Amino acid sequence: MTDAIATRPPKRLLRDRLPVVHQLRQSVGLQRGMLVAGLILTGLFIFTAIFAPLLAPYGFNQLRDIDGPFGSQQPPSSAHPFGTTVGGYDVLSRTIWGTQTALLVIIAAVVLSIFAGVFLGLVSGYFGGWLDRVLVVICDAIYAFPSLLLAIVMAIVISGGQSSLWGGVLAAAISISVVYIPQYFRVIRAETVRIKAEAYVESAKVLGASNSRIMVRHVLRNATRTLPLIFTLNSSEAILTLAGLGFLGFGIEPTAAAEWGYDLNKALADVSSGIWWTALYPGLAIVLTVLGITLVGESLNDLADPRLRGRRRVAKASGAVAETSVVPGGTLIAGPGGLDGLEDGESFEEHGIEVKS
Template identity: 80%
Template sequence: MSTVAPVEESPRTDPARRGWRRLPVVHQLRQSVGLQRGMLVTGLVLTGLFLLTALVAPLLAPYEYNQLRDADGPFGAQQAPSAEHWLGTTVGGYDVLSRVIYGSRTAVMVIVVAIVLSLFAGVLIGLLSGYFGGWLDRVLVVVCDAVYAFPALLLAIVMAIVISGGQSSLFGGILAAAISITVVFIPQYFRVVRAETVRIKGEAFVESARVVGAGHWRIMTRHVLRNATRTLPLILTLNASEAILTLAGLGFLGFGIEPTAAAEWGYDLNKSLSDVTSGIWWTAIFPGAAIVLVVLGLTLVGESLNDLADPRLRSRRAAESGETAETSVVPGGSLGAGPAGLDGIEGRPR
């Protein structure tokens, strides 16, 4: 009697392997080719190092961010890089390396709080405005356009003064900076979500939901929301880099967090202005380099994801490099054969 050997399931048909390959970042990385892949990998590495540094800051920093002395006595102001202080000390006598490392933790806290608040508020009002329309839509559009037209940094300064008087403790300063940035970011999320909601609410699957008796809240949350927010991951990465620059701008202008409450790169740059003219370069170059590298990493990730979300750019770059790239219109999505053009756009399971 002959026996048939079991056929091993290939990676293409293995659901588990297919699952991890469809993860947002992994899927975009597999789509990218050539220079585009190099940009995405570089951005992911810089962003990963930034997040890792913030996570293990107490383990990496040789001293506390507000420490001025050790067992041997005071550190001393404007000390050149040495074995005791690898990046030297500031004009206030703080260790530069420790403040740069702890500054990443402050930046992450502000980014997380600002993006969560602005995402929640912007998506909510954008969904309500686009779905219901009428006088509510007109009022919200006018208000958000007025806020968006106001200079972002000046608006953040005004909000920081109103909230905390310009300076405050660690959590007060983080909350003040985050709320200041939130006010700037809300119109961006509002515009994107409102435009997508206006488009989606006229689709056939939304009309079908109304016919079967679904309420407004169910339609908005189950059918409209998940389809209107597909492009938000692109905005999140770009807004994270803007949050870093806004936080640094507030600190540089003296409206940030007090140095004894937390380490903040913009504040350290402000205090190092007079050092540069005296030939003391280490107090300015390292906080400045930290800002540049973090913003560069986040921007590269955001721009790469934006290119991958555009099938025209992706196809052109794939043709130039001679490689075949998978098709996807949105992060984690794929171009389907259904009537709507996108898998799952009508609420169908993939």
């Protein structure tokens, strides 16, 4: 009894059970580097979006200060570290305020698409029949449609192409949600079809559990394990879609909110004239934000795989063992010299070989 208590593993602290901290402690090597880099970039993006009113030196639509107008296409200076745009806006301020717009669109679009896609996929995969066939056809038709073109059509239908901050955010979120719902639907439906044939689901049916209880307690919990990866990938795609809408002129009006795609559109003529600062910083913000979110998603997906999750523990247990072979009577473990280092007339102990019976 005493030995059992002594060998019992210590209870994990609360900080070790947190999702990000737990995954970070599991990571190792290049995988940890990717996760840390992604968390830093994503955290910087979220921090900037939350504290944009404090970090931005000017408003997103401010054209002048107490000294007068900012001026058009002014190069970087002490007053404007990133210069000014062709419209006279401060590039640094609009780049910072653009993080807030992107975060609002991500939250609205991904949350809407997750709820709709997960619900439809769960119902379709569990009940099947004619409802499943109809939903599959509809979602496949939407999924086959070009996503950016569908987002443009939805933005025009909802807001006429341009609108205020919340109108533009809602229009972009709904248009992006329509594109992403089929992705969540297909993933959840496939997992639901697989899970509902498992023995524990059949046992729950035999015990008299209702369909709603089985769907929520047994199927949904196991079918949503891949959602973190899809969530992060769709978050980065939402930023690119929003930037594409703004770049093509179907985004948010510049007087309503700052949006990176719109700023890139207005900077096209500047690039050919040697004015590089108006396009560099909004484009760099898009690249770094998408890169950070993607790195986090890919790292979490690798760590969620049980085959990769135990690499750290296996590496520690293996140590410097070179080769392992199973022989009659036990396991033959060779030392650093390997099995090929054995010579006639020499003992196993001289080569660091241990025989376990």
